[in-house]
Amino acid sequence: MDELTPLLAVLGVGVLLTVALRTLARGVVVAAPLADVVPHAGGLPPLEHPVSRFHVRWYVVTMVFLAFDMEMIFMYPWTLVVAQRGPAAVIEMFGFLALLVAGVLYAWREGALRWT
Amino acid sequence: MSAAPPLGLSILLPILLLAVAWAAVAADVLAAGRAAGRPVPWAVAAVTPAREALRLLVGQRRRTVGGDELLRGVGGAVLPIAALLAAAVLPLGMRPVADLGAGVVWFNAMEVFAWAAVWLVGWGSNSTLSLIGGYRFVAQGLAWELPHMFALITAAVGAQSLRVTDVVAAQGGLWFVLIMPVAFVAFLLSVAAMAFWGPFSAPVGRDVAGGAAAELAGVDRLVFVAGRWLLLVAAAAMAVPLFLGGGHGPWLPAWAWVLVKTLAVLVALVALRHRIPTIRMERWTEFSLVVLTPATIAQALVVTLVVLGEGGF
Amino acid sequence: MDLRSALLRAAVGCPHALVVPAPGTDRLRARVEQELARRRWPIASAPADADLVVVVGRPGRELAAVVDDIWVGVPAPRTLVRIADEDEVAAALDGVVRRLADADAQRAAASRSGSRARPPDPSPGGRSHGDGGHDELGPGEHDDHSAHTASDGGHHHHGGGMELPGGLAMADLGEDRDGLALDQLHVSLGPVLPEWPSGLVIDVVLQGDVIQEARSRFLDLDEQGATERLPDAARALDTAARVLALAGWEGPAARARGLRDALLSGADTAHVPEELDDLRRRVRRSRLLRWTFRSAGAGRSEILDALDDVLASAGVAVAGTGEEGHVGIDLATLDARLVGAQFAAARLVVAVADPQPRPAPDLPTAPGGAS
Numbered sequence: 140m141d142e143l144t145p146l147l148a149v150l151g152v153g154v155l156l157t158v159a160l161r162t163l164a165r166g167v168v169v170a171a172p173l174a175d176v177v178p179h180a181g182g183l184p185p186l187e188h189p190v191s192r193f194h195v196r197w198y199v200v201t202m203v204f205l206a207f208d209m210e211m212i213f214m215y216p217w218t219l220v221v222a223q224r225g226p227a228a229v230i231e232m233f234g235f236l237a238l239l240v241a242g243v244l245y246a247w248r249e250g251a252l253r254w255t
Numbered sequence: 256m257s258a259a260p261p262l263g264l265s266i267l268l269p270i271l272l273l274a275v276a277w278a279a280v281a282a283d284v285l286a287a288g289r290a291a292g293r294p295v296p297w298a299v300a301a302v303t304p305a306r307e308a309l310r311l312l313v314g315q316r317r318r319t320v321g322g323d324e325l326l327r328g329v330g331g332a333v334l335p336i337a338a339l340l341a342a343a344v345l346p347l348g349m350r351p352v353a354d355l356g357a358g359v360v361w362f363n364a365m366e367v368f369a370w371a372a373v374w375l376v377g378w379g380s381n382s383t384l385s386l387i388g389g390y391r392f393v394a395q396g397l398a399w400e401l402p403h404m405f406a407l408i409t410a411a412v413g414a415q416s417l418r419v420t421d422v423v424a425a426q427g428g429l430w431f432v433l434i435m436p437v438a439f440v441a442f443l444l445s446v447a448a449m450a451f452w453g454p455f456s457a458p459v460g461r462d463v464a465g466g467a468a469a470e471l472a473g474v475d476r477l478v479f480v481a482g483r484w485l486l487l488v489a490a491a492a493m494a495v496p497l498f499l500g501g502g503h504g505p506w507l508p509a510w511a512w513v514l515v516k517t518l519a520v521l522v523a524l525v526a527l528r529h530r531i532p533t534i535r536m537e538r539w540t541e542f543s544l545v546v547l548t549p550a551t552i553a554q555a556l557v558v559t560l561v562v563l564g565e566g567g568f
Numbered sequence: 569m570d571l572r573s574a575l576l577r578a579a580v581g582c583p584h585a586l587v588v589p590a591p592g593t594d595r596l597r598a599r600v601e602q603e604l605a606r607r608r609w610p611i612a613s614a615p616a617d618a619d620l621v622v623v624v625g626r627p628g629r630e631l632a633a634v635v636d637d638i639w640v641g642v643p644a645p646r647t648l649v650r651i652a653d654e655d656e657v658a659a660a661l662d663g664v665v666r667r668l669a670d671a672d673a674q675r676a677a678a679s680r681s682g683s684r685a686r687p688p689d690p691s692p693g694g695r696s697h698g699d700g701g702h703d704e705l706g707p708g709e710h711d712d713h714s715a716h717t718a719s720d721g722g723h724h725h726h727g728g729g730m731e732l733p734g735g736l737a738m739a740d741l742g743e744d745r746d747g748l749a750l751d752q753l754h755v756s757l758g759p760v761l762p763e764w765p766s767g768l769v770i771d772v773v774l775q776g777d778v779i780q781e782a783r784s785r786f787l788d789l790d791e792q793g794a795t796e797r798l799p800d801a802a803r804a805l806d807t808a809a810r811v812l813a814l815a816g817w818e819g820p821a822a823r824a825r826g827l828r829d830a831l832l833s834g835a836d837t838a839h840v841p842e843e844l845d846d847l848r849r850r851v852r853r854s855r856l857l858r859w860t861f862r863s864a865g866a867g868r869s870e871i872l873d874a875l876d877d878v879l880a881s882a883g884v885a886v887a888g889t890g891e892e893g894h895v896g897i898d899l900a901t902l903d904a905r906l907v908g909a910q911f912a913a914a915r916l917v918v919a920v921a922d923p924q925p926r927p928a929p930d931l932p933t934a935p936g937g938a939s
Contacts, residue, residue, distance in 0.1 A: 145353035146361075148265040149343045153336035156269055157478060164312050164474035167575050169674050170644045173317035176682025177641060178382030178470060179614050182588075182634035183756035183769065184683075188321050189383040191739035191751035194776030197394045200540055204397045207548075211404050215360050218411040222562055229559050236552050243544050252541045254910075290819025292826055293605065309579040310619070313572075315643035317616060317682055321736065383755050384614075387777045387911055454816070454856075461762045462814050462915040465613040472616040472643040533816025535860045535912055 196254035203243055203251075210239060264352045265343070272342055275492070275514075276484040279521045280304040283528070290529040311477035319470050322381035330375025331475055334482025337368035342489040344419050348510035349502050351419060358419035359411050362493055363404060366449050369486060370396045373451065373458055376479060377467035388466020392451055392458035395536045398543035399455070403445035405551035406438040409558050410497040423501030430500040434561065437554040439498045441547055446494065446524065450487035453528035457536055459483075491524060492517040573671045580645055580668035584610045586618035588635055588760050590625030591767030591786055591925045594798045595832065596654060597624045598806065602829040603657050605822070613762050615641045620664055621648040628788025631759065631767065637684055638760060644678035645669075742775070750775045759787055763810040763919055770906070770918070779914050782906035784899040786925040797924075801885035802831045804878045805844075807922040808851075811875050814915050815857060823847060831886070841886050848879040861916070871913075874920040897921040 177184050195201075214232065221228045246252060281300045288295030318324055344351050344358035355361050370393060377389020411417050413435065414425035422431075432439045448455040459466040468479055495501055495516040502509025585604050589597040600622055604611065612618035615638050623635055639648060647667045649660045668674070742752035753774040759767050767788065773781040798806060809824035824847060827840055851857060851872075861872045902921050906914050 142353060142355050145265060146340065146343055146355075148262050149268060149339055149352060150336065152265050152269060153339040154332075157332045157335060160312075160478065161474055164316075164477070167313050167572055168315060168473065169313055169576065169671065170315045170678030171680065172473070173315055173641065173643055173679060173682040176317045176319045176470065176616075177637065178319050178322075178380065178385070179464060179616070179638075179641065179760075180383050180755050181758040181764070181769065182638050182760040183758075184637065185383070185736060185756075186754045187737050187739045188381060189386055189739075189753060189755075190321075190378060190381050191386075191753050193386060193390055194748075194750045194778065195390065195394075196776060196778065197397070197537070197540065200394070200397045200544070203544065204401065207401050207404075211408075214408055215357070215411070215417060218408055218417065219415065221412065221559060222415050226563065229556075229563065233552070233556050233559075240549050240552065243548065247541070247545050252544055254537055287818060291822030292819075293608075293822065295608065299608070303582075306579065306581055309575060310582075313576050313579045314619075314645065315678055317641065317643050320683065383753060383774065390777065456816060457912065460814075460816060460912070461613055462912050464761055465617060468616075469614045470616050476616070529819050531817070531856050532812075532854070532860060534856070537910070538860050538862070 199246060199251040203246055206239055206242065210235065264347070268342055268347070268352055269339055271347065272339065272485050272488050273481075275517060275521070276481070276488045277304045278518065279488060279525065280307075280484060282522060282525045286525050286529045308477060308481070311473060311480070314473040314476075316473035316475055317470065319381045322470070323379040325379075326375045327379030327471075327475070330372045330379060331471070331478045331482065333368050333372035333375070334479060335485050336482075337365050337372065338482060338485035338489045341365035341486075342492065345489070345492050346420055346423055346496050346501055346509075346513065348508065348513060349420065349423070354418065354420050357417045359407050359417045359422070359497075362419075363407055366486065366490060367396075367400070369449055369451075372482070373467050376471070377458075380467075380470040382470045384463040384465070384469045385467050388458045388460070388463050388469065391460075391463075391536050392467065395448060395451070395455055395458065395539060398536070398540040399445045399448035402441040402543055402547040402551045403449070405548065405555055406435075406442040406445070407497070409435050409438040409551065409555045412555060412562060413558050415562065419496050423496045423503070426500040427503055430498065430503075432498040435498070435554055435558055437550050438558075439494070441551045441554075442494055442498065443520070443524065444547075446487065446490040446520075447528070449490055450483050452483065452487050453524065454531050454534045455539070457533055460533060487524075488517075488521065491520045494520050573669075576645060576671050576674070577669040580619060580665055582607075582609055583619035583647075583664060583668055584612040584617050585620040585622050586612040586615060586638070586642070586760065587622045587624060588627070588631070588638070589766040590623075590627045590631055591788065592796065593625030593766060594803065594806065595796045596651065596657075597766065598798065598802065598825075598828060598832055599654050599657050600624055600651060601825065602832075603661060605825065605829075607661065609661075611762065615760075616643065618642050619646055619668055621646070622661075623648065623650045626652055628791035630787040634759060634787070640679045640684050641682040645674040646678075742773070742780070752780065763813050763915070765918065765922055765924070767925055768918070768923060770903075772906070772914075774911075777911040779906050779909050779911070782903045782914075784902050784906075784923065786923075789925060798828075799831065799885070801882045802828045803922075804882035804885060805831070807920065808847075808875060808878050808882065810919040810922070811871070811878075811916060812851075814912075814919050815860070817854075817857070820847060820850060837886075841883070844879070844883050844886060848876070848883065851879060852876060871916045871920055878920065897923050899923060 178189055217228065217232055281304060284295055284300040284303045341362050343353045344355055344362050351358070373392040374389040377385040410422055410431055413431050414422040416422065447453045451458045459468050463469065468476060471479055495513055499516045502512050504512040587597065587600060621639060621642060627635060645668045647664055649664065651657055651660050739751040739753045741749045743749055754771070755774055756769055756771050758764050758769045767786045768784060769787055770782050770784045772779045797803065805824050805828035809821045809828065812821035812824060823843070827843055830837055830840055858869055858872055862869050902918065902923055905917050909917060
């Protein structure tokens with residue numbers, strides 16, 4: 140818990156600074172906020188609300204990323220014990236990584252990493 | 256361990272980051288002027304950060320039709336706060352504000368907040384171009400994060416610790432950049448990428464009229480832009496304890512070495528930025544996953560074997 | 569109060585300028601850009617980023633409406649200047665900082681609402697940009713949308729009877745190139761975007777950031793007076809500068825603009841051929857540029873080849889050996905190239921094609937252009 144006290148202090152200072160900046164701005168700003176601005180796409184008014192279900196063409200990349208991200212959760216603690224555990228830990232971790240990389244290369248060969 | 260009260264250091268931290276960010280912006284103005292063949296005098300470059308900040312401070316804010324003001328505000332504020340929190344584990348000299356046992360993981364976790372922040376700003380603006388910018392950042396993030404994490408882990412393996420001060424201590428003799436150059440390069444690339452800056456500035460690119468920031472004005476824009484520079488500075492400064500020996504060095508005190516090395520990393524990034532164009536995210540994704548990720552994994556393997564060899568196995 | 573004025577004065581010394589050029593005013597626009605660069609006033613990327621709106625030339629009816637729409641969304645402190653002649657450029661920009669620093673006037677003139685009051689419009693989706701009684705291009709936009717959306721049964725004009733903010737509808741589903749049903753967003757891109765051809769508007773159907781359909785048009789074609797064209801070399805450099813700027817290569821873009829301005833002012837052009845060669849070599853040698861452009865558009869490196877051609881034609885024109893070159897692209901060809909392109913690629917395609925308005929409106933190509 141002791142470790143976290145300075146972090147809470149930093150968080151507090153960060154929030155405080157941001158709030159202070161916004162308060163300061165409210166004091167010195169030239170005019171009250173502009174409301175209902177039409178979103179800019181070149182000057183002509185929009186026909187629809189731009190917030191739409193955006194077609195994320197790189198969704199396969201998110202899957203690849205997730206696989207690696209899970210792996211990271213193992214790898215961070217692994218760094219602490221690898222020296223004690225010796226070659227076995229190395230073989231296990233890098234064998235696992237090799238499998239993941241093979242998956243990436245397969246996805247790449249299938250063209251999943253290009254979307255235009 | 257409690258040499259300085261945490262409150263004092265946590266107030267000092269934003270001041271230091273802002274000062275370095277100021278220098279970085281000024282250097283960027285100078286470099287931009289040189290690249291354009293229209294040199295900017297030092298004095299003008301030095302006051303530019305302040306003038307631009309002031310311009311946004313007194314500027315009117317604006318809200319878009321049907322936009323989500325709350326999400327956008329939160330997104331903007333997350334950027335500088337995440338940068339500060341990430342910088343909390345940076346040794347300023349030999350001691351960080353918070354010497355976490357898992358400092359490397361903490362840094363990683365904080366800097367990933369930028370993903371949410373930029374996307375929220377892009378989405379909350381309810382603007383087509385902002386939305387495209389926000390999604391660009393997420394796509395880029397998916398790509399740079401993997402080599403970035405392997406670079407962090409390689410440094411941690413080298414020191415056999417996730418504590419940043421231990422990583423620095425392990426570099427008393429040999430800087431990690433010498434035994435893990437690939438990880439260092441991957442880390443530098445991800446520094447620019449996480450701050451969506453330089454070759455990775457597509458999320459706020461000119462082609463999308465400012466992208467995620469396209470509808471931001473006044474203090475909203477100031478918080479966003481300042482957060483971006485703070486993120487760049489915090490991440491560039493992290494390269495120093497991880498790869499460049501932290502506060503180790505002759506003649507100067509540790510804090511001075513940290514400062515000098517951080518500025519050197521920033522100057523290198525700024526100089527490089529004006530020599531190269533923006534990289535399109537789909538190109539980067541392919542390169543990052545197919546080339547850089549395996550390369551950093553190989554680097555991690557090499558370092559692991561070196562560590563085991565030294566351990567007497 | 570006094571502190572506020574002092575702050576404002578310190579803040580506005582270097583205003584960001586949003587340039588709104590009327591079609592066919594390339595020469596005057598180049599002159600304005602040159603003067604802005606000389607003063608180190610940055611070019612704003614969007615109205616939110618602007619302190620100063622510079623209207624270049626005499627806008628026609630449609631562009632004038634666009635200027636009004638943009639102006640209400642520019643945050644204070646702000647000012648607008650209209651420049652119709654080269655002699656006015658410096659004088660018009662001289663007064664800008666003083667006007668921006670006038671706190672009382674700025675406060676009084678700041679807008680509160682970012683959307684212009686318009687005549688009431690019965691259908692939420694049927695809002696077109698101009699006022700009622702439009703020329704042939706305005707209604708064409710409606711035909712465009714109903715024609716496209718009819719095929720998949722959905723019609724984006726249906727707001728579902730719900731009162732949505734701003735009177736805008738939500739995007740509706742449509743089929744994409746992979747056969748998936750996804751939201752289609754109908755957006756008019758231009759005429760005020762960074763590095764965008766003057767007066768061009770492209771009505772696009774977007775799914776995600778990929779363009780499904782595109783139809784280009786120029787504003788105020790019927791009202792266009794005499795266009796002042798740039799000389800070939802200057803025009804090619806202008807095009808190259810835009811492409812380079814879109815590629816995020818600001819330094820070379822600024823140098824290309826500098827060369828363009830040197831040619832236009834005609835003062836000292838001795839160094840131009842050499843620097844132009846240098847620029848062209850840099851572009852050709854940049855591996856990063858080649859790599860990042862590779863997937864742009866349809867071909868492998870079409871954009872880069874086109875950019876190289878543009879720079880080569882500039883070299884030929886500077887040397888004065890070539891005949892009248894650079895035939896403009898017609899809009900239907902441009903539309904066809906944009907279909908299926910990602911947003912970033914599409915911007916490069918438009919910039920390198922750099923279409924110019926022609927006095928005779930090319931309406932016959934309009935209906936079939938998008939498919």
